[in-house]
Amino acid sequence: MTEKRKLTLKDIARELGISISTASRALKEHPDIAEDTIRLVKAYAEKHHYVPNTLAVNFRKNRTFNLGLIVPELVHHFFSTVISGAIDTAKKNGYNILVSQSNDILADEVMACRTMLASSVDGLLISISNETVEGVHLKEFLEEGKPVVQFDKITDHLNTPKVIVDDFNGSYMAVKHLIGQGFRKIAHIRGRTEVKNASERAMGYKQALLDHGLELREEWVKGCKLIHEQEGYDFCKELMESKNPPDAIFCITDLVAMGVLKYLKEKSIQIPEQVGVMGFSNWKLAEIVNPGLSSVDQHGYEMGQKAVLKLIDLIKNHDVENDEIIELKTNLIIRGSTTSTKNSDKVTLQ
Amino acid sequence: MTEKRKLTLKDIARELGISISTASRALKEHPDIAEDTIRLVKAYAEKHHYVPNTLAVNFRKNRTFNLGLIVPELVHHFFSTVISGAIDTAKKNGYNILVSQSNDILADEVMACRTMLASSVDGLLISISNETVEGVHLKEFLEEGKPVVQFDKITDHLNTPKVIVDDFNGSYMAVKHLIGQGFRKIAHIRGRTEVKNASERAMGYKQALLDHGLELREEWVKGCKLIHEQEGYDFCKELMESKNPPDAIFCITDLVAMGVLKYLKEKSIQIPEQVGVMGFSNWKLAEIVNPGLSSVDQHGYEMGQKAVLKLIDLIKNHDVENDEIIELKTNLIIRGSTTSTKNSDKVTLQ
DNA sequence: CTGTTAGCGCGTTCAT
C-alpha cells in the first residue's frame, strides 16, 4: 500500500520553525502576518503539495459542501436531466452532489434521507415519491437547520422552496395547439389523481377544452396507475374501439404516448391524419420516433440548476423558513404527430 | 432558524455522571462495560435522540463512507442504469455515492476528480472520457491510498480493477444471430478506433463473418465520430445507395440504430425482410420502437453493482494494487428487427 | 469495569 502520509500544518510549522497558527494564517493571507512569512509558508506549502485535510476542516466548520439529491427513479430521462443540471451547477459553486433514489417507495426514501443526513450533507434536494405525504423524514432536515428544496414532485405539507414546472399551462398550451390543428375530439390519458403534476395537467386539458367550446367527455379521460407504455397501448385500444373514438390523444407523458403510437401503427391508423398524438416531457425518444412526437418540454436541466442555486442560497443565508415557489415555463415542441397536413382543418386561435 | 444544538457524548456523560469514554463504549456495547451501564446509557441516548456527529467520526477515522462516481454523460440510458445499480448496492452497504460527469472532456474529468478527492471520498468509480489517456489525475487517488475501480470505458494505463462488458463476444453473438437468420451482406456502423469498446465490437463483427465464411467488405464498415442518431441515418443512406447495399446493418449502439431505422422507414424499406437491423446496449427505446430493435444487453445495473462491491472490497482490504478484470457476459435480445419471417433463409449454426 | 488522558487537523481567541 502506497499511501504517503499527508502533510499537515503541524509539519509545515515544524519545518519552518514557526507556530501552527502562523502557518494557518499565512496560508489564508491574514493581514496580521508579515509579507515575508506569507511568502515563505506559501512557497513551502506549494512545493510540498500541502492540501488541507478536508475532513478536519469540515469537522471544524460543521459543513461538507455536499448536497443530497433524491429522486424517485434515476433511470428516467427527465430526472437524469434534472440531476445533470444540478451536478453541473453544484460543481461550479464548489459543491458535490450525493445522489439517491426512492423507487417511489416511502421506506426507501426515508432510508435515503437518513443516510444522507448521517453523512452530513449541507442541504437536500428532493423530488418525493408517490407514497410520500407528510414527509416527517424531511422535517428532520429542517430541524437540524439544514435547508431542503423540493422539485417537480412536491408536497405542500412541507414549508420549503419548491421548483416546479407550470404543468397546468404546459398542458393547456398543448391542448390548445391540438385544437388549432383542427382536432376536435381530444382524449386525455392522465395519471393518478393524488399526484399533483397529473392533476395540474388534467386541469389544463379541461380548461383548454372549455375555453374553446369543445365537449369534455369523461369517457375520453383515462387514468394510468403506473405511467407505463403498456397502459398507453391498452387505453388507446379502449378509446379507438369505443363507439365514439377521439381524433387526438393527449398523454400524461411520452412513454405513455409511445404505447399509443404503437397501437395506432399496428392498426395502421394514420398519425396525425386520423389521430393526433401529444406527449409530455419531451424525452429523447420523442424526437427519434417516427413520426416525431409532439411534446411539452419541461426544462429539466434548468430545474436542476435553479434548485441547486436556491439551495445554496438558503445554506448561505441560514434560511430554513423559506417557501418560495419557482415556477418554470414549459415549451411546446411541435413534431409530426400533431401537425395536420390538411390546412383546411386548421383554426387560428387568439 | 430552528437548529437545536445536537446532543453529544459529553452531554450524556455529564447528565449521567459518567465519563465520556464510558458513554462512548456503552453505546458500542463494549464487553468491558457493565450491562447496567449499557442499558442506562442506551436508554438515555434513545430518549434524547442521540446521533453521533458523523463529521467528527469521519475525521477521527479518516473515512467518509462516500464513494465517488464519474461518468462521461449522466443523461444516457446505459450510464444511468449503471449508476442506479451502484447507488442501490452502495446504500445496502452503508455507502453514499457522489456523482459527477465529464461530458467526455478531459478537463472536466480532472476537475471532477479533484473536487471528489478534496471532498474525501473513500474510493472512486470511473468510466473515463474519450479524451482520457494516461489518467494522471486518477493516479492521485491511488497515491493517497484511495482505491479506484474503472468500468465500461477504461484505460489499461491504470493499474486498477476493471469491470467491463464482453464487447467482443456480445458483438460476435449478435452477428452470428444475423447470419443464422439468413442475412449474408452484413454491414457495421462502428465507433472510433481509439475507443476500446468500439474496437472490440468491430473485432467481434469481423470474427463472426470470418468464422462463417462471409465476405468482409471494408465499404460496409462505417465509422461514427459522435455516436449520434444522425450518423446512423447518414451512413444508412450511404450504404443503401451504394452499388452493393447490405441486407443487414449492425450498429455500435441503439441510438445509431434508430437513425438507421428512420432512414429505412422513410424509404419504405421493409425491416427485417429487406434489411435487418441490430443495435447494441438494449436501451429502453429498443423495446418501444416498432418493429422492436434486436440488441445486445450490457447488464448495466449489474455492472454498477459489481463495481461498487469491488471498490468496497478494496477499501476494506486497503488494497490499491489490484488489477483484476471482471468481465460481464452480454445477453442477446432478439426482437422484430432481425427475425426474418422466411424460414427458408434461416441457417442452423453450431 | 470505569475514568483519565491524549490526540486527530484545523481555526481562533488571547496573550505577548
Add this chain to the structure above:
DNA sequence: ATGAACGCGCTAACAG
C-alpha cells in the same frame, strides 16, 4: 507580527 493554548466530538491506549 507571532505563538500558546484551547476546543470541535469522538476514539483508544493506558491506568487504575
